[in-house]
Amino acid sequence: MPSVRKETLHTLSYVRPALEPGDRILDIGCGDGWVLGNLIGDGHDVMGVDIVDLRKPAVPEFAFALYDGEKVPLPDASFDVVLLTFVLHHVPNDKKAPLVAEARRLTRRTLVVLEDTPRNLIDRWACNIHGRSHRKRIGTTADFGFYPQWEWEQFFVDRGFAVRRSEALPRFSRDVIRPWARCCFVLDKL
Numbered sequence: 001m002p003s004v005r006k007e008t009l010h011t012l013s014y015v016r017p018a019l020e021p022g023d024r025i026l027d028i029g030c031g032d033g034w035v036l037g038n039l040i041g042d043g044h045d046v047m048g049v050d051i052v053d054l055r056k057p058a059v060p061e062f063a064f065a066l067y068d069g070e071k072v073p074l075p076d077a078s079f080d081v082v083l084l085t086f087v088l089h090h091v092p093n094d095k096k097a098p099l100v101a102e103a104r105r106l107t108r109r110t111l112v113v114l115e116d117t118p119r120n121l122i123d124r125w126a127c128n129i130h131g132r133s134h135r136k137r138i139g140t141t142a143d144f145g146f147y148p149q150w151e152w153e154q155f156f157v158d159r160g161f162a163v164r165r166s167e168a169l170p171r172f173s174r175d176v177i178r179p180w181a182r183c184c185f186v187l188d189k190l
């Protein structure tokens, strides 16, 4: 599907510059696994975890594991880079900090986060609709916040990261029909 391919390449254009040859990568909340599959194609050693199995056939069994959404049963610093791409707004607010702490535990060097980061009323309206439909789909009343860029920056600093890159993505670069504000954060573990 062209839009899936476009979104995958868009995500990769922010992830790839943070990678070094030979990096071991963990993709938390890998979803359908298109990003993961492409990174495997690049020659990286990559593993994906998610709370549901939405994998497309391109993602091999050995590169994926279901987990409980809180604890990945692997030792500290098992990976060089951990990815959380468009995952954190699907995580209830009270579980966001524990999940970022888990990502920090698992990475040796870098955490890459892509997020919807509302900047104006229209962004907030879109996030609100997206958040409400997600809550309805999974049958919960928990609060799933979409934070603005500055709030995520502070959030990551408070959780033991230095912000190497915090960049607002061009609005129309990912999806011309849904030009919502999004950001890329490249975070170094302190």
Ligand SMILES: C[S@@+](CC[C@H](N)C(=O)[O-])C[C@H]1O[C@@H](n2cnc3c(N)ncnc32)[C@H](O)[C@@H]1O
Residues within 6 Å of the ligand: 011, 028, 029, 030, 031, 032, 033, 035, 049, 050, 051, 052, 054, 068, 069, 070, 084, 085, 086, 087, 090, 091, 099
């Ligand atoms: C919008 S999809 C993003 C998929 C993929 N990362 C991407 O960029 O295409 C959000 C994913 O987050 C997953 N997710 C939600 N809560 C999670 C958690 N606590 N741990 C890991 N994944 C989670 C969902 O199951 C879903 O696959």
